[in-house]
Amino acid sequence: MLIVQKFGGSSVANAERVFNVAKRIIETYDKGNDVVVVLSAQGDTTDDLLAKAAEINENASKRELDMLLSTGEQQSVALMAMAIQKLGRNAISLNAAQVGIESTSTYSNAKIKRICTERIQNELDRKNIVIVTGFQGINKYDDVTTLGRGGSDTSAVALASVLHADLCEIYTDVDGVYTADPRIVKDAQKLNEISYDEMLELASLGAKVLHNRSVEMAKKYNINLVVRSSLTREEGTIVKEECKMEKMLISGVASDKDIARISVIGIKNEPGKAFEIFSLMARERISVDIILQSIGRNNTKDISFTVHKADLKQAIAVLEANKERLKVDEIVFTDDVAKLSIVGAGMATNTGVASLMFEALFDAGININMISTSEIKISVLIDEKDVEAATIAVHDKFRIAHLSMKA
Ligand code: ASP
Numbered sequence: 093m094l095i096v097q098k099f100g101g102s103s104v105a106n107a108e109r110v111f112n113v114a115k116r117i118i119e120t121y122d123k124g125n126d127v128v129v130v131l132s133a134q135g136d137t138t139d140d141l142l143a144k145a146a147e148i149n150e151n152a153s154k155r156e157l158d159m160l161l162s163t164g165e166q167q168s169v170a171l172m173a174m175a176i177q178k179l180g181r182n183a184i185s186l187n188a189a190q191v192g193i194e195s196t197s198t199y200s201n202a203k204i205k206r207i208c209t210e211r212i213q214n215e216l217d218r219k220n221i222v223i224v225t226g227f228q229g230i231n232k233y234d235d236v237t238t239l240g241r242g243g244s245d246t247s248a249v250a251l252a253s254v255l256h257a258d259l260c261e262i263y264t265d266v267d268g269v270y271t272a273d274p275r276i277v278k279d280a281q282k283l284n285e286i287s288y289d290e291m292l293e294l295a296s297l298g299a300k301v302l303h304n305r306s307v308e309m310a311k312k313y314n315i316n317l318v319v320r321s322s323l324t325r326e327e328g329t330i331v332k333e334e335c336k337m338e339k340m341l342i343s344g345v346a347s348d349k350d351i352a353r354i355s356v357i358g359i360k361n362e363p364g365k366a367f368e369i370f371s372l373m374a375r376e377r378i379s380v381d382i383i384l385q386s387i388g389r390n391n392t393k394d395i396s397f398t399v400h401k402a403d404l405k406q407a408i409a410v411l412e413a414n415k416e417r418l419k420v421d422e423i424v425f426t427d428d429v430a431k432l433s434i435v436g437a438g439m440a441t442n443t444g445v446a447s448l449m450f451e452a453l454f455d456a457g458i459n460i461n462m463i464s465t466s467e468i469k470i471s472v473l474i475d476e477k478d479v480e481a482a483t484i485a486v487h488d489k490f491r492i493a494h495l496s497m498k499a
């Protein structure tokens with residue numbers, strides 16, 4: 093079998109952990125498998141490098157940031173190759189340029205376009221364990237790019253896809269995908285399996301366990317994907333197309349504090365206003381999430397929407413710059429908000445899921461600012477200070493609902 097194994101930063105944080113991972117890799121290799129390993133930077137290296145850059149220039153160019161950040165992964169792969177060699181097996185480390193991981197040119201958020209398999213295949217044929225840097229690519233100018241925070245998962249799935257791997261294992265510091273963040277919800281349950289679609293929603297809605305683009309790619313190429321811990325022998329969570337698992341109402345609760353809400357107040361109640369506002373956002377490449385428009389009254393209406401926290405300043409700046417032209421009374425904003433979401437394929441076929449969620453929030457005395465739904469998810473915007481309490485209340489409500497469904 094050909095197996096791709098990806099290890100996150102915490103799994104390779106220090107020498108002891110590097111050896112722990114090296115031994116697990118060797119176990120797989122000694123069973124006669126071809127093994128391609130993808131690594132993240134050790135521990136907090138990426139954050140530390142970002143802090144270092146900020147000390148020098150808080151407006152550092154994205155090209156130079158990528159040049160800097162990509163060194164974190166390069167350290168990991170070299171150290172891992174050394175560890176494996178010390179344990180008496182053949183290993184070679186390769187960076188994105190050496191493999192030929194071609195990406196788009198957008199620094200700090202590049203997308204993988206093509207991967208050459210020749211070099212990796214040659215090394216596998218020589219019975220090497222091949223260790224590849226996650227998170228990085230090389231663009232058409234031969235510059236190093238990075239794939240966005242958490243992007244090593246995507247590197248691993250992309251490699252699994254082009255190499256036609258039999259399995260892609262994502263090793264992290266938790267046992268798998270949980271019904272909620274186990275640090276917040278004490279009785280969160282590990283899921284044995286989850287569908288690509290549910291995982292994609294959870295990853296996009298703030299569950300940090302997998303990079304959302306890795307899930308998108310795994311679904312597209314039907315990759316056998318498993319999330320498991322590098323520190324225990326637990327089975328982990330299988331991410332796949334269809335789940336045979338008994339239909340649960342929801343499979344998880346996720347939250348995202350990195351969002352902000354903007355309200356444009358006193359807009360003329362006539363056609364084309366939403367178009368004007370959101371085309372401004374689109375032109376700035378600011379992605380907009382939940383949108384709410386009030387009913388017109390006294391010939392005016394209000395539009396509220398959420399953006400990523402990092403985009404708030406820019407969004408306000410363009411709105412203010414166009415305030416006269418848009419003829420609006422007021423633009424208000426806050427970043428003290430968070431999005432709480434529930435995800436579940438079971439929602440599509442069960443009624444009453446939304447009301448259970450709203451009841452849980454009501455019982456906990458938490459006010460809902462905005463609501464948005466899709467076929468398999470419901471999101472609400474709440475005050476940031478309420479996130480933990482809301483997560484626990486909603487998780488508890490569905491845990492009890494599931495118990496009574498089984499009874
Ligand atoms: N080291 C990068 C980060 O911290 C990429 C990754 O870990 O996936 O975001």
Ligand code: MG
Pocket residue numbers: 100242245300301302303
């Ligand atoms: Mg990660």
